[in-house]
Amino acid sequence: STLTSMVDEQPHEFRVATAAYRGPEVFAQEMEQVFYKTWIYLCHESEIANPGDFRSTQIGTRPVIVAKSREGNVHAFLNACTHRGATICREEKGNTRAFVCPYHGWSFRTSGELIGIPDEARYHENFDKSDKNLKPVPRIASYGGLVFGSFNPDVEDLEIFLGGAKQHIDIWLRRTAGSSYKVATSHKYGYEGNWKFQSENVYDGYHPGFVHRSAFNTVRKFEGSFENRALDVAVRQQGYTRGYPEGHGTLEAGAPLESGGIDPAVRQAYTDKLTALYGADGAAEVLTNRQFLIFPNLVIFDFNIRVIQPIAHDCTEVYSYPLLIEGAHDDINSNRMLDAQTRVGTAGILSADDIDVFAGGQNALKTEVFEWITLSRGLGKEEVKPDGERVGVYSDEAPQRAFWRKWCALMAAAS
Ligand code: FES
Numbered sequence: 001s002t003l004t005s006m007v008d009e010q011p012h013e014f015r016v017a018t019a020a021y022r023g024p025e026v027f028a029q030e031m032e033q034v035f036y037k038t039w040i041y042l043c044h045e046s047e048i049a050n051p052g053d054f055r056s057t058q059i060g061t062r063p064v065i066v067a068k069s070r071e072g073n074v075h076a077f078l079n080a081c082t083h084r085g086a087t088i089c090r091e092e093k094g095n096t097r098a099f100v101c102p103y104h105g106w107s108f109r110t111s112g113e114l115i116g117i118p119d120e121a122r123y124h125e126n127f128d129k130s131d132k133n134l135k136p137v138p139r140i141a142s143y144g145g146l147v148f149g150s151f152n153p154d155v156e157d158l159e160i161f162l163g164g165a166k167q168h169i170d171i172w173l174r175r176t177a178g179s180s181y182k183v184a185t186s187h188k189y190g191y192e193g194n195w196k197f198q199s200e201n202v203y204d205g206y207h208p209g210f211v212h213r214s215a216f217n218t219v220r221k222f223e224g225s226f227e228n229r230a231l232d233v234a235v236r237q238q239g240y241t242r243g244y245p246e247g248h249g250t251l252e253a254g255a256p257l258e259s260g261g262i263d264p265a266v267r268q269a270y271t272d273k274l275t276a277l278y279g280a281d282g283a284a285e286v287l288t289n290r291q292f293l294i295f296p297n298l299v300i301f302d303f304n305i306r307v308i309q310p311i312a313h314d315c316t317e318v319y320s321y322p323l324l325i326e327g328a329h330d331d332i333n334s335n336r337m338l339d340a341q342t343r344v345g346t347a348g349i350l351s352a353d354d355i356d357v358f359a360g361g362q363n364a365l366k367t368e369v370f371e372w373i374t375l376s377r378g379l380g381k382e383e384v385k386p387d388g389e390r391v392g393v394y395s396d397e398a399p400q401r402a403f404w405r406k407w408c409a410l411m412a413a414a415s
């Protein structure tokens, strides 16, 4: 089919057709075959900690509400009133006893059950309310505080889906030193380009030394800053990229991620606590800069979660959620907020560089003068493990290839 022919893998070269980033047809098919067939991140457990808490979000372009019921169960449903389809919840998050539709006032429990119709006596005595509950997302599951949902009732179990990414989530959780994460308020930005540009960029160790060079140089005067080290890492090509058969990928930079401003005694106490919990090697592993993509659109950094939200084939929004550590010293949490704001937030020094490239790439694709892009760095030179994990050096395109192999498998699957 034309879809399977969009990725061309040869021993010496891995190519993706530019058509995969272009046009409403491929985008519509991606919603059906990728976003509605696999697991998609919904929210963090800390955002719906109490009965009545809710978060509105999207799976693909479908609006979804995630809520905790009075009984303490997590539910997710389409954010559409079963009367005539109005958007029932217009707030991003909050706590409520019930969702009341703004159009004609139908009301629903946080479990999705229809409880009230104004002037109900005007309906026929046989009118059936029981099939007018909010339309549920058929599968919900969580791992490590990350809540996922799927519109595919037959989707594999979440842990099978996560596969090789599970160990990275586990390491990322150890950053809390035995405590837990709490999501702070979000930053949002958008760009006029395909959503996959951002997915491909998460673990791209090839670009920082180039597109971010001036950003790094700007902050270079801060001796020992992350930016300083990241540039060195990029130049020396230390660290690893990994791609997994499940489509996920990682970048491990081998340097602690920290903007500075932490009292040395506080930092030492934190490192000591990690060492006590996980040993010296374990602590070093936890303190390695780790950024990864859970296929297709969840980004996890040490200090931050990002959701890549497709809007149209040439329009994407990115929601960035700083993560605080419950009970940690204020220096540590302030530093995490600073990281999120100054680096990958709306006006982050790195985000601005990246989205400029994405928009430029999309603009170039409109011309249709070239047919293929190439993601071949490290191909044939990476280590291939028996379980299918592929390990490359810092600047290899191993995780991008894993992304596209999974994309292909889903897009080619029968509907
Ligand atoms: Fe919601 Fe009419 S559309 S009450």
Ligand code: FE
Pocket (backbone or CB within 6 Å): 201, 207, 208, 212, 350, 354
């Ligand atoms: Fe970047």
